[in-house]
Every structure is written in C-alpha cells, then in structure tokens.
Amino acid sequence: GFTEDEVRDICDRYGRDFSQVERWYDGYMLGDCHVYNPRAVVNYMLQGDLKSYWSETGSYDVIVPLINLDFDGLKTAIIQMLSGGEIKVNTGSFMNDTVSFKNKDDVLTYLVHLGYLGFDQKKSCAFIPNEEIRQELTTAVESTRWKELITFENESLFLLDATLDMENDIVAKMIGQIHDEYASGIQYNNENSLSSVLTIAYLGAMNYYFKPVRELPTGRGFADFVYIPKPEFAIDYPAMVVELKWNKTAKTAINQIREKQYMKSIEQYTGNILLVGISYDKKTKKHQCIIEEYMKK
Structure with a gap:
C-alpha cells in the first residue's frame, strides 16, 4: 500500500485534495503508519471520481454469508x-480457515484478514x-435484506430528522428506544x-455525513463527536457538535461546548452548526x- 507521505506527493502531482483521499481511502494501520489502498x-x-473501487478486487461473495451467520x-x-464505531475483538480463537467460525470474533477477525475491517492492535x-x-x-448488508437493519435505518433517519429539527424531547426518547431495541447488550455504566449507543443511533447520518470524528481537538478541548456533512450535502445539512454527559444534565453538555468553543475548528467545513x-x-434511566x-459570524 501507499504511505501517507506518498499519497500527499501524488495528490500534489495530480492536483487532488488530500483530505478527500484520506476520508475515502485511508484507515489501514501498520503499527503507527497509515496505509492507503x-x-x-x-x-x-486518473479518473477524478471519489467512489469505491473495492468491488473490482474484493471478495464480495464471501462476506454476505459471513454477516448472515x-x-x-x-x-x-x-x-x-457501519455507524463509525469500534468493536473489541478477540482474534486469538480464529483458526485461520474459512469454515470453523465459532463466534462473532472469528467472523470479524476474518473480515480483518480480507481487508473489509481495519484493526487497531493497541x-x-x-x-x-x-x-x-x-x-x-453497506451494500453487502443491504443485499441480505436484514429486517432488523431496514427497520433500524428508518428509525435512525427519523432520529436524524428530529435532531435537525431541534426536537429535543423526541431525540431523547428515540435514543432511549434505540438502546432498548438494538443495543441492549451495551450496559450503561459510563x-x-x-457514546457506543449514540454511534449506533445515528447510523442514518452516514448517508449525508462523514464518519463521526471522535475526540476532535476543537477550541480549548476535545468534542465527544463531530459530524461533518459530505460536500454535496453541506448546503442543506449543518455540522453537528455532540457532547455527552453521564449522570449530569444536557445543559451542562451544551455549556461545555460553548465555553470551550468546540465549534471553532470546523467553521470552515460547513454552513450552520x-x-x-x-x-x-x-436514577431515572432517562x-x-x-x-x-x-x-457563524
């Protein structure tokens, strides 16, 4: 694969935007080194089209039965x-074959080997x-017609619409509902x-936004989540700076965003925020x- 420095040089040579290449084709890691496809x-x-070229080389037919296990x-x-989160994986039980899958960790480990997933060794x-x-x-999952995913995507899009319409009570209710229905295995304790539940809840945002940036250095601190709209949707969709609080108030979260000026570093990417x-x-479980x-001023 290409290293980051090599990709920067190639972008300069062809007059391409490195940040776009980074979002689309970066993500693999060899130690601390970023590796590009x-x-x-x-x-x-050569073509100038930001799209997937993976299907020409990937083992698409292999992963559909895997994700249906x-x-x-x-x-x-x-x-x-798919929503932009990370999953802990025990790679030790994988037998290095394509038959003896015993649990989800074996499946995810094999997807790492195929290149469909990156893996942070640390x-x-x-x-x-x-x-x-x-x-x-996403295409592979949609081809399986998971009933769970279709229903969930609709609920997630409803949540996104409620967020954009600033419907506070509906958003709070929907996040609780999505936790109960789709992420009940994630125990609430911190x-x-x-943040894991929130990542899942906003799956629908991935149609219009880049993968959420976790702990983005902004202003005088680090925002929990920042959603930046894709260029083609930047006029109609605002960026979102999200702060989470455990056993505190939502007002505390908003105050922290404003006091530490989390929105400052993303003003150039978007319209409204x-x-x-x-x-x-x-205590209330709400x-x-x-x-x-x-x-923006």
Whole structure:
C-alpha cells in the first residue's frame, strides 16, 4: 500500500485534495503508519471520481454469508461499525480457515484478514477503515435484506430528522428506544457506553455525513463527536457538535461546548452548526437532550 507521505506527493502531482483521499481511502494501520489502498488512489488520481473501487478486487461473495451467520452480537457489531464505531475483538480463537467460525470474533477477525475491517492492535478493536469500505459493507448488508437493519435505518433517519429539527424531547426518547431495541447488550455504566449507543443511533447520518470524528481537538478541548456533512450535502445539512454527559444534565453538555468553543475548528467545513448536548440519568434511566443552533459570524 501507499504511505501517507506518498499519497500527499501524488495528490500534489495530480492536483487532488488530500483530505478527500484520506476520508475515502485511508484507515489501514501498520503499527503507527497509515496505509492507503493503492488501486483506489491510482484510479481516483486518473479518473477524478471519489467512489469505491473495492468491488473490482474484493471478495464480495464471501462476506454476505459471513454477516448472515447467527452469532450473538454480530449484527449489532456490524451496525455499530457501519455507524463509525469500534468493536473489541478477540482474534486469538480464529483458526485461520474459512469454515470453523465459532463466534462473532472469528467472523470479524476474518473480515480483518480480507481487508473489509481495519484493526487497531493497541486497543484490540476492529473498525471500518474508510468511506470506500463503508459503502461496500453497506451494500453487502443491504443485499441480505436484514429486517432488523431496514427497520433500524428508518428509525435512525427519523432520529436524524428530529435532531435537525431541534426536537429535543423526541431525540431523547428515540435514543432511549434505540438502546432498548438494538443495543441492549451495551450496559450503561459510563460515558463510553453512552457514546457506543449514540454511534449506533445515528447510523442514518452516514448517508449525508462523514464518519463521526471522535475526540476532535476543537477550541480549548476535545468534542465527544463531530459530524461533518459530505460536500454535496453541506448546503442543506449543518455540522453537528455532540457532547455527552453521564449522570449530569444536557445543559451542562451544551455549556461545555460553548465555553470551550468546540465549534471553532470546523467553521470552515460547513454552513450552520448544531450544538447537541445529550445526557443520561442513571436514577431515572432517562435521556435528556438540548439542541441549539450556532450561527457563524
């Protein structure tokens, strides 16, 4: 594969936007080194089309039966990764063959070997490395006609619409509903678990937004989630800065976004920006949401 420095040089030579190439074709890691799919990079340089070139080389027919295997937690894990999240994977039980799958970890490990998932060795986490692969996996999942996914996508799109319409109570209710119906295996005990559920809940946003950026350095701190719209949707869809609070109020989350100026570093990417504060109260077992609009000066 190409290294990041090599891709930067190629982009300069062909006059292409490196940040776009990074979103679409980066994501694989060898130690601390970013590795890019060379076929995709070369095709983009020559053709100028940001699209998936993976299907010409990938083992598409292999993954459809894999993701249909009825292992506990597999479908939830795939939905979470499609939404931009990471999944802990135990790679030790994989027997290095294509028959002896015993659990979801074996399936996910094989998908890492095929290149459909990236793997962070330090965290032992699998993830979808870039937009190219996310589109390929989405197509594979949709071809299986999962009833669960079709229903869930509709609910997730409803949640996104409610967020964009700044319907605080509906958003809070929907996040709780999605946790109960699709992510009940994720035990609520801290902000990390809340962030995992939120990642799943906003799967529908992936049609219009890039993979959410976690812990983006912004202003005077790190925002929990930042959703930046894809260029073709930037006029109609605002960026979203999301802050989560565990056992605190949503107002506390909004205040933190404003006080630490989390929105400053993304002003150049978008039009308007929504500030979204989401909290969970472990006593009442209820979510709370406050959404405010930030108008650029």
